[in-house]
Amino acid sequence: MTLAGKVAFITGAARGQGRSHAVRLAQxxxxxxxxxxxxxxDAVPYKLGTSQDLDDTAEAVRAAGGRIHTAVADVRDEIxxxxxxxxxxxxxGVPTIxxxxxxxxxxxxDTHPDEWSTTIDINLTGVYNxxxxxxxxxxxxxxxxxxxxxxxxxxxxxxxxxxxxGLGYTASKHGVVGLMRAYANYLAPHWIRVNTVxxxxxxTGMIENxxxxxxxxxxxxMHGMGNALPIGxxxxxxxxxxxxxxxxxxxxxVTGVALPVDAGFTNNK
Numbered sequence: 217m218t219l220a221g222k223v224a225f226i227t228g229a230a231r232g233q234g235r236s237h238a239v240r241l242a243q244x245x246x247x248x249x250x251x252x253x254x255x256x257x258d259a260v261p262y263k264l265g266t267s268q269d270l271d272d273t274a275e276a277v278r279a280a281g282g283r284i285h286t287a288v289a290d291v292r293d294e295i296x297x298x299x300x301x302x303x304x305x306x307x308x309g310v311p312t313i314x315x316x317x318x319x320x321x322x323x324x325x326d327t328h329p330d331e332w333s334t335t336i337d338i339n340l341t342g343v344y345n346x347x348x349x350x351x352x353x354x355x356x357x358x359x360x361x362x363x364x365x366x367x368x369x370x371x372x373x374x375x376x377x378x379x380x381x382g383l384g385y386t387a388s389k390h391g392v393v394g395l396m397r398a399y400a401n402y403l404a405p406h407w408i409r410v411n412t413v414x415x416x417x418x419x420t421g422m423i424e425n426x427x428x429x430x431x432x433x434x435x436x437x438m439h440g441m442g443n444a445l446p447i448g449x450x451x452x453x454x455x456x457x458x459x460x461x462x463x464x465x466x467x468x469x470v471t472g473v474a475l476p477v478d479a480g481f482t483n484n485k
Contacts, residue, residue, distance in 0.1 A: 219464065220245035225301060225311040227251045227291050227346050228318030230265025232420030233366060235273040236452035237315050240460050242282025249304030249311060250274065251297070252318070253290045259334035259381075261324035261427035283308060291318045291342030294349065301349045310353045312361035313463045316346040316392075319366065321422050322381030323431040335384030340391040347399060351408070360407030362463040363399065365392045366455075367412040369481045372474065377431065389414075393474050400472035409471035411462050416478035417449045444480025 224241045228234040229250035238248045254267045270286050277284040285307045287300035305311070319339045322331040343365055354361045369375065371389030376382040393412055400410040417423050458477045461467050476482045 218245050219313070222246045222313055223249065223309045223311040224313035224315060224463070225249045225251070225304065225346075225350050226315040226317060227342070228265075229273050229286075230254060230269035231273070232265075232422060233415075233418060233452045233455055234315075234317045235269075235276065236456040237317060237459050238273055238284070239276050239280050240453065240456035241313065241463070242277040242280040242284070244460055244464070245282075246313060247283040247308045248277050248285070249301065249308060250277070250284055250286045251289050251291075251300050254288045257320070257334060259322055259328040259330040260320050261322065261326065261328070262421060262425035264320075265421075291345055292337045294345045297345055298349050305353065310357045311350055312354055312357065312359055314347060314350045314354075314361070314363040315366070315459060315463075316343040316363070317366045318342055318346070319422075321385055321428055323377065323379070323385065324381065324427040325431055325434060326427070327379060328381070331379070331381035332384040335381055336388050339385065339388035340395075343392050343395060347395070351403065354408060355403075355406050361409070362467075363403075363408065363410045364459050364462050365396050365410070365412045367392050367414045367474070369414050369416050369476065369478050371412065371414055372476065372482050373485050375485075379431070382431075396474070397472055404471060409462075409467070411471060411473045411475060413455060413458055413462070414474060414476045414478060414482070415450060415455045416443055416481040418455060419449045419451055423449070442481070442484060443478065444484040447479050450477070450479065
């Protein structure tokens, strides 16, 4: 599944799934424009990626034989995101691959007044901003392309609990499926494919922190959740394998699809 000569624009790339996607696509030959906010956000109850984490992503991509441009930008800030994108294009060229990966899970027993708005702004509006920033140049290039939006099993079921952040998480992860389907139809004449992936729990900082784990254990609506296959959590690389397939020519006729990568979680509900 060679991606030689292609450029990928990836948000939330400082760590976790974003870093894994960047490294995997670099291994397949793509150059990477990697963006992350590199700062904590008040409403988010765990530490986010840092500038050092983004530097570590760059090092990992280079070790995989890839070229990379990194930039600090918040997906909620369209102007900053456009600037980061433009800087990457100037160095590496126009992306024909977009991975809208940046997201948060504001799941905590200590309710924050901004947790609903923060979740929607990052997980839904941030995805919209990412696609809107990248699509005009992709269309102009005339070479088609692939957009993958990282959703969640919460985008296929109602599992994130009764709190403003939990409801916002489920709503936002459902919302990006609607965006995907609309974009898939709109962009199909340009041979740009758009899909979502829906991971079950993945071993990243978004899940492996005290606030989220305490929330999950304390929420009756989340009790009894589990994968059908006998595994607790997937690794970021498991999701990256599916992302790499979706952006490759092996999936050249796959568009408008919500793809669970969930060890049977959705089927087990």
